[in-house]
Amino acid sequence: MGNPLGDVKMDRLQAVTTIIKRTVSHIFTKPATTKYPFVKPSLSENFRGQPQYNISYCNVISLGNPNFGFDVHSIVGSACRVCARDCPAGAITIVEVDGKRRPQFDFNKCIFCNQCVESCPRKAVVNSDVFELAVIDKKTLIRKPKPNSRGENNNDT
Numbered sequence: 696m697g698n699p700l701g702d703v704k705m706d707r708l709q710a711v712t713t714i715i716k717r718t719v720s721h722i723f724t725k726p727a728t729t730k731y732p733f734v735k736p737s738l739s740e741n742f743r744g745q746p747q748y749n750i751s752y753c754n755v756i757s758l759g760n761p762n763f764g765f766d767v768h769s770i771v772g773s774a775c776r777v778c779a780r781d782c783p784a785g786a787i788t789i790v791e792v793d794g795k796r797r798p799q800f801d802f803n804k805c806i807f808c809n810q811c812v813e814s815c816p817r818k819a820v821v822n823s824d825v826f827e828l829a830v831i832d833k834k835t836l837i838r839k840p841k842p843n844s845r846g847e848n849n850n851d852t
């Protein structure tokens with residue numbers, strides 16, 4: 696008959712040895728984590744971030760030269776609304792800005808599927824690598840369609 700107390704001692708010794716081995720091995724192993732947010736992570740080429748809307752392209756038919764672009768709304772009295780129609784999350788609503796109908800993005804609802812990027816016939820919505828959307832006030836994630844200080848994307852963070 697074996698000594699049960701001796702077996703318990705052996706088990707403990709093995710457990711402690713295993714722990715020590717693992718601890719020492721990790722001293723020489725590269726960390727699996729990164730120093731985010733101090734170091735930006737490297738993102739995949741196909742990463743889908745926050746869609747960026749460029750009001751200056753929205754509903755504008757360009758004839759190859761920006762000086763010959765004209766607004767569809769001024770001709771047919773309506774916006775194309777394709778982005779809002781195709782958004783599976785209902786994150787885009789069409790609102791009126793300066794007499795023109797424009798998409799308003801709600802990034803509380805957006806699931807970053809990029810369907811609006813695919814659907815927009817004017818390339819007015821493009822993909823970006825923006826993924827940091829943590830805010831204190833969720834209302835700020837509803838981006839009104841108006842030009843920013845550069846006169847283009849309305850939904851920069």
Ligand code: SF4
Nearest residue numbers: 782805806808809811
């Ligand atoms: S990325 Fe997808 S969910 Fe987000 S606004 Fe575009 S279509 Fe809607």
Ligand code: SF4
Nearest residue numbers: 753754775776778815
């Ligand atoms: S699909 Fe493109 S052009 Fe049409 S309303 Fe949306 S952003 Fe504007």
